[in-house]
Amino acid sequence: MGEVVVARILFLAIAALGLLAALGTVLSRNLVHAALHLVGFFFCVACLFVMLEAEFLAAVQVLIYIGAVAILLMFGIMLTRNTRGDDATSLSGPWRLPGLVAGLCLFGALVFGINNAVSPSGASPWAGEAARPSLVEREGEPAWAAERRRAVEDMGRVVGEEFLTRYAMAFELAGLLLTAALVGAVALAHRDEVGAAELPPTVEALPADSAEPVGTAAS
Amino acid sequence: MPVNALPMDLRDFLRVAPAVLLSAWGLVVVAADLARYRRRDAESRRLAVGRLTLIGVGLALASAVALFGIDSLAQSDAPRLDRLLGESFASYFSRPDGLIFFGTLASGLPTDVLNVLFLTLLGLVVWTSTAYAFTDDLGEYFALLLWATVGMMLLAASEELATLFIALETMTICLYLASAFEKSKPRSAEAGLKYFIYGSVSSALFLYGLSFVYGLTGTTYFDAIGRVLGRGGHEGLAGNLVGGAALLLMLVGFGFKVAAVPFHMWAPDVYEGAPAPVSAWIATGSKVASFVVMLKVFLHALGPWSNPSNELMGPGWLGVVVVLAAATMTYGNLAALAQRNYKRMLAYSSIAHAGYILVGVAAASVSTAGPEAAGAVLYYLVVYAFANVGAFAVAAWLARDRDGDAIADLDGLARTSPALAVCIVVLMLSLIGVPPFAGFFGKLAIFMEALRQGPSGTRIVLAWLVALGLFNSVVSAFYYVRVLKAMYLREAPSVGGLQRAKSAIAVPIVVATVVVTACGIVPSPLMDLMRAIARPMLTATTLDATAVTDATPAAGATARPRPVAWTTPSRPE
The missing domain is CATH 1.20.120.1200 (NADH-ubiquinone/plastoquinone oxidoreductase chain 6, subunit NuoJ)
Structure with missing residues (x-):
């Protein structure tokens, strides 16, 4: 033990x-x-x-x-x-108490739910060990069992094979999705030169040494 | 360790040629805009980028038409195809299952027809986009339109839940971004943000529903899901809490994408705020693709859960969809009555049309005609999409000349552009559903399917739904006629009225008018085509054990172990 x-x-x-x-x-x-x-x-x-x-x-x-x-x-x-x-995003003053109550309620619901799922009658202890189902090959096992055993033993390979065969199209499409998101995000975040000239100088426009070095600020 | 991956047929990529072409062309457009056109003045640059995009759409359309020709030849005259393409390709194209990429995507006539439809509509939308200046990032804008279309084409072709979800996200993420492209207007950014936030929440819920379905059935293929659920027997969904939750979550996802009440809140704001061509593409392309895949999921995969107990309010999705349809068409029409803004009115009208189409979805699951009943829905979608592309081209016209989109901006159009005013009248009449225009036959076909059922408990309720639909069509006449009233009965403003429309606005309106008129006067060719493709679309069989050995004896002979999800799961229930 x-x-x-x-x-x-x-x-x-x-x-x-x-x-x-x-x-x-x-x-x-x-x-x-x-x-x-x-x-x-x-x-x-x-x-x-x-x-x-x-x-x-x-x-x-x-x-x-x-x-x-x-x-x-x-x-x-x-x-x-x-x-x-941002100070506006952290709770303060009158909202603190309701926030605390909501958090505790969520905690209570989770404890109740998980406790019920683990031991509905409350009889079995919270701590316990369960061994993974045996992965030893048996005679006459159905195809899905052999397949599952292979997937568990060698997950990286199985996932890779699936990506490059069956889900090849979905995989490529995910690449296109990320490209589209990147292109669109750059276009949306890009500020026109004309617009930038009219705006007051921002942090980027100030000399580098006057901007606060990132990450060195003490909390 | 041996690699026992399945051999992939690279010829499958030929059958998604339109999608591959469009994806690559998006990059070409971005690069060309950056490298060549950026220094030109705004007007000529817009036209040049738009023309370049249209070339890509034309290429993709040509490849889709070629595939359509090959696929129809494979069905009608296989020996001739043999001579044209050689034996190996010909036998590849005349394979009976019509699935590619290990069954994750459909191909064949239904996909080809839908691809041609998407690309034609995209061509019109791209052309409309060149009508007026609303963004400086032209290359990116057109690329996003192209990529959204790739998502739509693959979404309509998907036969499997993971592919479905990624295609859906590709489509909607491109549209979220495109709606925010009119940077000079704050409400465009608002539209993009609203669409994004509502959309990502609904996608998350949808994905949760998909994972429940996978957990319940052990497979992600539509066909295999349908067969696993079909084994459940008569009681079907009764007492199945997880199954019910999965159904409702999926309905939330689809309801959002097609803007059905009560998931419609985003639609008016987004249609109003987004640039007119983007609104057009959200209202037509994304709605058509979403409805097609909704038909596939609900009729093919979840068909056994439609109405297993033969009572409307028994366990099953039929009752929920009927309630959604009734609420959607009534709310959409009543809310549209109060609108003074042309784009908002079109948004509510498109909500109402989603309601009519949902009647068709409900009807197709109980109709005695079987899967062919879905042909009525497809016909309606085609007609609706063309009429709306034309209607939104009018919105682009308003935005170009009046920088606004109130219905009152159309005042006196009949005197300044009489021909286009007549075209707009035709579009509005088709949207109301007045014969002889195609909108009438779309509604007629859907309502006939709702009435065509055997003796069953749902019959009375669907008849009432049809009555409600007819009443709603009458209500809808009031707000469409308001557009006609503005054009014909009011005087044009003396200064700053609508200028002459250039081809970018006139062509989409005229094409849409021609389509709704032609399909209205001679409805049967399109209707027959849609009925013909509805059956293979909704019965595409996943390559399971028998189909594999039949179709590719070589692969069966080596007896490779197949991944679990590929076979119909035989797990103890």
Whole structure:
């Protein structure tokens, strides 16, 4: 039972770290720090995927959420040079109490729902280990079982094969979708030279040293 | 480790040639605009980029027509095709299943006809776009129109949920962006933002519904879903909470795309705020594609859940769609009565038309004619799309000369441009549904399908729905006639009235008029064509075990293991 104890301790440690990172995302006043905490949280989720033996999902989580989404977020913060966040977007004064109540209600609903799903009668404990269904090949198993076994054992390969054969068109189309989104976003965000000349000088127009260096502001 | 990927038939790419051409041409247009046309003055640059785009649309249209010719030849005269293309291509094109890319996309006559329709409409919309200056980013604007059309063509051809969703997103994301392109007007940005926010929420809900369907049936292919659900037996959806949730979530997604009440809130603001050609493309292209795929999903995949207990309010989607249709056409028509703005009026009128088409969707699922009943819906869609492209070309005219879009801006048009005024009259009469124009036959066909059913519990209700539809057509006459009144009974303003329309405005109006008149005076060719393509469109069979060994004996002989989702799942329920 030694490995079970190790697995449980590992889970608790990762979950605790994830919770801390999530709290840091919500509570930090500096947007860059919040984004870094978010990266930490994504990484903890990837670790949980590894513990569930979903290694491919873990790799995708790191590549897409940390590699793409979080970095895009950082670029967004840096390009707008707004590291301190907007006071108007954080709750203050009279709205704080209703917000707290709503959050607690959501928490209660989730606890109730998950508890019911895990142990409807309340009899079985919250903690438990379940082994993944056996992946050993058996005689006379149906085709779908063999297929599922292959997909679980070798997920990256199966996903890759599907992308390049059956979903080839959807895959290409996703590429077109991203191109179109990029082209359209650039066209929409692009400011005409005439319009820019009429506007008062913005942060970009100021000398570089007078702009606050991004990310060095203490929170 | 052996690679046991399935061998892909690269000839499949030939059959999506129109889509491939349009995608590539979008890049050509962006590059040419940047490299060559940017230094010209605004007027000639707009015309040059528009002409370049039209060349691409023409090429794609030519390839679609060629594919149409090949596919119809494969059905009618296979030996001749043999001589023309050689044996290997000819046998490839005359394959019976009509599916490509491992069954994820349909090809064959239905797809070809729809592609020709989309490309013709796109040509008119692109031409309208050259009528007046509303954006400086011309290359990007035309490229987005082309790419939105790629999404529409693949959406109408999709036979599988993942492909469907990505095609849907390609179409709508391009349209979100294009609606915000008139940067000088704040309401254009507002339109883009509103469309984007409502649209992304509805897409998320739609995707949630799709994932429920996948979870319930274990497959994403329309045909396989239909067969799995068909095994469910008589009670079908009864007591199936997840299935009900999936149906409702998918209805939210489709309801948003086709602007059905109560998911219509975005439509008037977006149609009003977006540049007129973009509104035209949202109202016609995206609606046609969404309705086609809605027919496929609801009649083919979810057909067994339509009305399994043979009662209207029993478990099944028929009752929900009937209620949606009734609410949509009534609300759309009543709200349109109050509009003074031409584009808003067209928006509410297009909501009302979505209601009539939903009657057709409901009718097709219970009609005794089977899948062919969907032909009435397709006919209606074609007629509706042409009439609306013409009507929005008028909106482009108003925007060019009056920089506005009130119905009152049309005052006295009959005296300044009598020929085009007559064309607009024809379009409006067709939208009302007055014989002998095509709109009348579209409504007639849909309502006849609603009445053509065996003795069943839904018969009375659908008859009432038809009565409501007729009443609504009468109501709709009032607001369309307001346009005619402005043109014929009021005096033109002495200064700043509408100038002479150039070809960019006149051609779409005239073409639309010719189409609705010709299809109205001789409705049967188009109706027969639509009925003929409705059956293969709604019964395309997924390549399952037997079809694979039949169609490609070589692949069957090597006995490669096939991925799960390809076979009809045999999992214990």
